[in-house]
Amino acid sequence: FFYLLRPSELIMVLKIFFPQCCNRADSGLLVGRWITGHDSAVVLAVIHYPFIPSQVKQYVQQSRVELSVLGSWSLPKEGQEGMESFLRDLSTIFPQERWLQISRQMGKMGFTCQVLDRDQSKTRPPGTCGEEEEKVIFIHYEQRKVMLSELHRIENGIPAPKADPPSELSQVRDTVANSQPLFFMDKYDDGPLKSTHWQSEGREASIIVELLKQASVPLCLLISWMLSIWTWICNLRLYPVRFLSSKLSTCVQLSYRTEHMRALCSPKAAAGHTQFMRKANILVSFLVDVALGVLLMSWLYRDDHITALANTLVPAADHVAKELEELLQWLMGAPAGLKMNRALDQVLGRFFLYHIHLWISYIHLMSPFIEGILWYGGLSACLGLTFALSLLSDMVALLTFHIYCFYVYGARLYCLKIYGLSSLWRLFRGKKWNVLRQRVDSCSYDLDQVTLINVAWNQSENKRHKNTRKQLFLQVECVCSPTAFHWDAAVHRPGSCCPPQRSTTSSSLW
Amino acid sequence: MEDEAFTDINGKAISLDCQDHSSFCREFTVSSPKVSIGKVMGYTCSVWLIAYSVFFFTQNTAVLSSAIVVTLVGMMLHIHFVKVDHESLLVIGSLGIQVSYSYASGRETTTFIEMSKIKDIVINEAIYMHQIIYYLCVLLKDPSNSDGVSSVVPLFQSSKPRLNCLVKVYKSCQEILSKC
Numbered sequence: 001f002f003y004l005l006r007p008s009e010l011i012m013v014l015k016i017f018f019p020q021c022c023n024r025a026d027s028g029l030l031v032g033r034w035i036t037g038h039d040s041a042v043v044l045a046v047i048h049y050p051f052i053p054s055q056v057k058q059y060v061q062q063s064r065v066e067l068s069v070l071g072s073w074s075l076p077k078e079g080q081e082g083m084e085s086f087l088r089d090l091s092t093i094f095p096q097e098r099w100l101q102i103s104r105q106m107g108k109m110g111f112t113c114q115v116l117d118r119d120q121s122k123t124r125p126p127g128t129c130g131e132e133e134e135k136v137i138f139i140h141y142e143q144r145k146v147m148l149s150e151l152h153r154i155e156n157g158i159p160a161p162k163a164d165p166p167s168e169l170s171q172v173r174d175t176v177a178n179s180q181p182l183f184f185m186d187k188y189d190d191g192p193l194k195s196t197h198w199q200s201e202g203r204e205a206s207i208i209v210e211l212l213k214q215a216s217v218p219l220c221l222l223i224s225w226m227l228s229i230w231t232w233i234c235n236l237r238l239y240p241v242r243f244l245s246s247k248l249s250t251c252v253q254l255s256y257r258t259e260h261m262r263a264l265c266s267p268k269a270a271a272g273h274t275q276f277m278r279k280a281n282i283l284v285s286f287l288v289d290v291a292l293g294v295l296l297m298s299w300l301y302r303d304d305h306i307t308a309l310a311n312t313l314v315p316a317a318d319h320v321a322k323e324l325e326e327l328l329q330w331l332m333g334a335p336a337g338l339k340m341n342r343a344l345d346q347v348l349g350r351f352f353l354y355h356i357h358l359w360i361s362y363i364h365l366m367s368p369f370i371e372g373i374l375w376y377g378g379l380s381a382c383l384g385l386t387f388a389l390s391l392l393s394d395m396v397a398l399l400t401f402h403i404y405c406f407y408v409y410g411a412r413l414y415c416l417k418i419y420g421l422s423s424l425w426r427l428f429r430g431k432k433w434n435v436l437r438q439r440v441d442s443c444s445y446d447l448d449q450v451t452l453i454n455v456a457w458n459q460s461e462n463k464r465h466k467n468t469r470k471q472l473f474l475q476v477e478c479v480c481s482p483t484a485f486h487w488d489a490a491v492h493r494p495g496s497c498c499p500p501q502r503s504t505t506s507s508s509l510w
Numbered sequence: 511m512e513d514e515a516f517t518d519i520n521g522k523a524i525s526l527d528c529q530d531h532s533s534f535c536r537e538f539t540v541s542s543p544k545v546s547i548g549k550v551m552g553y554t555c556s557v558w559l560i561a562y563s564v565f566f567f568t569q570n571t572a573v574l575s576s577a578i579v580v581t582l583v584g585m586m587l588h589i590h591f592v593k594v595d596h597e598s599l600l601v602i603g604s605l606g607i608q609v610s611y612s613y614a615s616g617r618e619t620t621t622f623i624e625m626s627k628i629k630d631i632v633i634n635e636a637i638y639m640h641q642i643i644y645y646l647c648v649l650l651k652d653p654s655n656s657d658g659v660s661s662v663v664p665l666f667q668s669s670k671p672r673l674n675c676l677v678k679v680y681k682s683c684q685e686i687l688s689k690c
Binding site: 013015135137139167168169 | 532535602603604605606624626627690
């Protein structure tokens with residue numbers, strides 16, 4: 001099916017947007033705007049009788065809003081019949097291309113609308129049959145909500161949307177939203193004109209909002225000044241403190257918060273709606289954070305929870321140390337039936353055991369102070385729950401620092417081993433690492449060099465062992481220890497988990 | 511106002527109500543069948559039987575009270591978010607189209623599409639599980655390409671009427687759309 005467009009069947013539809021607050025307004029003149037490009041009019045206010053036409057014309061021309069007289073509105077009260085002729089005469093006083101006459105009877109729901117065209121100057125009420133029927137659609141809009149709304153244009157990354165002609169409804173919305181200056185006169189003002197619009201009952205305002213607006217600017221200036229002093233202090237730090245503060249998550253969190261507060265308290269207003277939403281987002285997340293932190297504090301500081309926590313901390317550390325020692329004993333023996341290099345086992349195992357012993361004695365030394373530390377650390381929760389959590393994460397990292405050390409030692413040894421082996425493997429195949437070009441080149445060796453290489457290869461594998469199987473398991477030993485402690489590396493920064501780079505190892509080797 | 515015997519794609523009876531407000535303003539309402547009392551009773555009985563059997567083995571009264579709470583909350587959520595009572599399509603020539611879904615709890619969601627964004631209303635085919643069904647949809651214009659379609663808004667999604675109902679609505683809509 002397809003329908004041919006026959007011109008005689010086209011309906012001319014006139015759309016009138018009428019504010020709901022004017023449904024009960026007294027009779028008067030309609031002022032508003034005709035929307036260009038579409039057959040529609042937006043009524044913004046009703047100006048009541050009695051008025052002096054010259055004053056109305058002056059008002060319409062001088063207002064900062066694009067305004068024109070649209071027509072007349074009549075809601076006759078008792079004793080006011082016979083306004084029809086008066087209303088029709090008004091159209092001669094205010095010459096317009098089209099004149100709308102909208103009227104309503106008290107107690108009845110329906111509106112009647114007549115459109116007068118200046119050219120033909122004959123009425124065309126809706127429903128008459130003719131060559132071109134003109135239909136009228138009456139749209140009631142809630143003036144306050146439309147004025148306070150915001151239109152978000154969908155941008156798909158195409159620059160075209162700016163060039164598109166704005167649609168009818170967005171033009172209506174823009175008209176209403178831009179007509180704010182019109183609504184500063186309410187019916188209590190003694191002006192030459194009395195009008196009805198959504199603010200005519202009195203301008204809306206909230207004293208709390210006004211007070212907050214007045215107080216916000218000096219408050220923002222004060223906070224941004226304090227923040228600038230704080231950042232200046234932070235940048236004063238010496239080198240080792242700077243390195244430490246980049247590793248500790250508490251300091252990282254502090255710097256994030258400072259950034260957020262700086263963004264919030266900047267004295268200039270947000271550039272666009274996205275900036276505004278971002279600022280509001282930051283503020284709300286900060287408030288939620290602080291609320292949750294205060295909740296945590298209220299739980300923590302009652303019923304002696306801190307003492308209970310402190311009392312479980314040292315036994316927990318002891319337990320972890322005991323488990324670690326058992327693990328090391330297991331590795332030093334025959335883990336999972338693998339036979340390992342005994343000498344290397346003993347060296348590494350005793351080294352790690354000594355570490356654990358040192359660390360545990362250190363924890364025991366600190367145990368009387370732990371409760372105090374926890375008490376004052378818990379106070380930091382008032383800055384936000386994330387702050388308390390970052391403090392907790394730092395404490396856990398510090399308490400398990402020895403395990404992290406084990407991982408680093410194991411990883412370094414492994415990396416050294418792999419580097420040496422790969423270099424010997426390349427020599428074995430007749431290739432060489434070109435340091436200048438950072439790539440592998442082929443190289444021809446003499447017979448003496450090749451023999452020396454083979455001997456060195458066997459030596460590095462052999463390590464004074466007769467059993468050839470054990471040469472392979474030497475590699476396993478160097479793999480086991482880093483992986484056993486790898487889980488702890490996840491607590492610390494992931495970036496530092498990776499084995500050190502090739503260049504640093506070469507410098508340490510030669 | 512007309513009320514013929516239409517069915518949806520599963521064979522359940524639905525009703526279509528067309529209202530002619532004026533020559534260029536029409537409203538179509540498709541009503542789904544209401545929640546049947548037998549189904550409700552069946553679900554609650556099965557849930558409570560299961561809860562009672564669990565209680566028989568564990569002797570924990572919390573199981574019974576939680577089953578009651580779960581049934582009530584589940585029913586409330588179902589009628590508020592899932593069960594659609596009727597869907598309506600309001601076409602006003604030269605202004606736009608309004609689609610509204612009304613749920614069994616009384617909640618209504620409406621979407622308004624401006625006439626300048628509408629390219630056409632068509633009946634489209636879709637593969638739905640193991641069947642091919644017809645559905646009515648609104649094609650929206652693509653701002654960058656005047657002949658293209660930027661997106662498709664399907665209508666009457668939860669009642670899913672059959673082709674005879676859709677053709678009736680389609681013909682009425684096209685009468686209005688062609689004039690404005």
